[in-house]
Amino acid sequence: MSKISDDPLYRDPALAQFYDTANRWGPDFDFCMKLAEGAQSALDLGCGTGELTAALAATRIVTGVDPAVAMLDIGKSRAGGDKVEWVEGDARTVRLGKRYDLIVLTGHAFQVFLTEEDQRAALATIAAHLGPAGRFVFDTRNPGFRGKRDVRHGSVRQLEHADLGAIEASDRSHYDEATGILSYENGYRVLSTGEHFSGRSKILYTSRDKLSGLMRDAGLTVDAWYGDWEGTPFHAQAREIIPVGRLA
Numbered sequence: 001m002s003k004i005s006d007d008p009l010y011r012d013p014a015l016a017q018f019y020d021t022a023n024r025w026g027p028d029f030d031f032c033m034k035l036a037e038g039a040q041s042a043l044d045l046g047c048g049t050g051e052l053t054a055a056l057a058a059t060r061i062v063t064g065v066d067p068a069v070a071m072l073d074i075g076k077s078r079a080g081g082d083k084v085e086w087v088e089g090d091a092r093t094v095r096l097g098k099r100y101d102l103i104v105l106t107g108h109a110f111q112v113f114l115t116e117e118d119q120r121a122a123l124a125t126i127a128a129h130l131g132p133a134g135r136f137v138f139d140t141r142n143p144g145f146r147g148k149r150d151v152r153h154g155s156v157r158q159l160e161h162a163d164l165g166a167i168e169a170s171d172r173s174h175y176d177e178a179t180g181i182l183s184y185e186n187g188y189r190v191l192s193t194g195e196h197f198s199g200r201s202k203i204l205y206t207s208r209d210k211l212s213g214l215m216r217d218a219g220l221t222v223d224a225w226y227g228d229w230e231g232t233p234f235h236a237q238a239r240e241i242i243p244v245g246r247l248a
């Protein structure tokens with residue numbers, strides 16, 4: 001089982017403070033909120049800064065699990081964060097002794113698992129926490145998507161940070177076809193001070209067919225495969241792989 005303690009983008013408070021600026025509420029969270037209708041309880045694995053976690057907790061019992069204290073600290077201090085049970089834990093090994101009506105892993109958190117062993121462990125955690133009628137959903141980028149994945153020379157966006165003002169967020173990445181591993185670097189420059197923060201990480205791309213087998217082995221069944229958060233059915237060139245399922 002690989003270690004994640006070297007992932008500075010989430011572990012380092014100086015980098016975690018930029019997460020919400022670079023990753024805003026989108027159709028993924030809308031989709032999960034709709035799926036959550038009727039669910040009395042929800043588990044958010046790899047909940048990060050907890051924007052979705054806190055929204056889910058407005059009307060149900062919610063646990064958010066993440067190993068990165070810097071991310072959890074942001075979640076705890078956000079509006080509605082006091083309604084969430086925050087757990088510093090690893091989605092591969094955590095056992096909460098409870099079952100939930102809904103389990104979500106958003107923001108491509110599933111891709112942080114870099115080996116098949118880690119993926120199997122995370123899927124076993126989902127199976128161990130799903131209630132008899134419970135459902136799960138997660139997203140992982142489709143290796144068959146033909147869009148730009150390799151950004152070796154960097155792309156830059158200008159964003160507005162709630163406290164720091166204008167920032168420049170940059171990405172650089174390199175995809176290894178042989179392993180399905182994307183190595184990337186995120187950088188943030190605060191324009192008013194010139195301060196610069198950056199961190200590197202890796203994520204794994206997995207095909208739908210491979211995933212399908214892993215889920216079957218974990219005792220999970222998939223009711224629908226989507227290719228984006230707008231609900232388009234999965235197809236070979238879809239941007240995303242989004243399974244919605246339950247216990248087999």
Ligand SMILES: C[S@@+](CC[C@H](N)C(=O)[O-])C[C@H]1O[C@@H](n2cnc3c(N)ncnc32)[C@H](O)[C@@H]1O
Nearest residue numbers: 004010046047048068071090091106107109112
């Ligand atoms: C891209 S962020 C997604 C956060 C959140 N789900 C969202 O949609 O904004 C990935 C998250 O996965 C977390 N993570 C990394 N390794 C993990 C593990 N082994 N178990 C659970 N979460 C993990 C990171 O700390 C980070 O908060």
